[in-house]
Ligand SMILES: [Zn+2]
């Protein structure tokens with residue numbers, strides 16, 4: 711990794727939860743890193759390719775990114791208010807995929823599951 715790519719990787723590592731490209735651009739400006747926007751985009755794509763970051767399709771139609779704790783297959787649970795994210799293990803999806811294959815005759819070789827909602831602290835903030 712080049713110095714600027716490493717700087718972008720560090721910005722991502724210091725992010726808590728899901729983030730957008732614009733957040734990284736703002737972080738980079740704030741820290742006066744002088745990293746070009748194009749470098750941020752390219753580094754993000756590189757990390758997505760490596761499985762260190764995942765691209766999320768938000769219910770709003772926008773995209774954001776989330777850092778992955780593991781490169782093993784997993785799902786994401788994202789708070790739509792504070793963007794805090796949790797990596798989830800398969801949680802029964804393997805059984806669902808097997809059932810889908812049985813019913814349709816398809817051979818499923820990948821799936822993505824993204825869950826969105828309110829985290830416990832945002833629920834608490836809403837109810838008071
Ligand atoms: Zn992930």
Ligand SMILES: [Zn+2]
Nearest residue numbers: 789792829832
């Ligand atoms: Zn939240």
Ligand SMILES: [Zn+2]
Nearest residue numbers: 783784800803
């Ligand atoms: Zn899965």
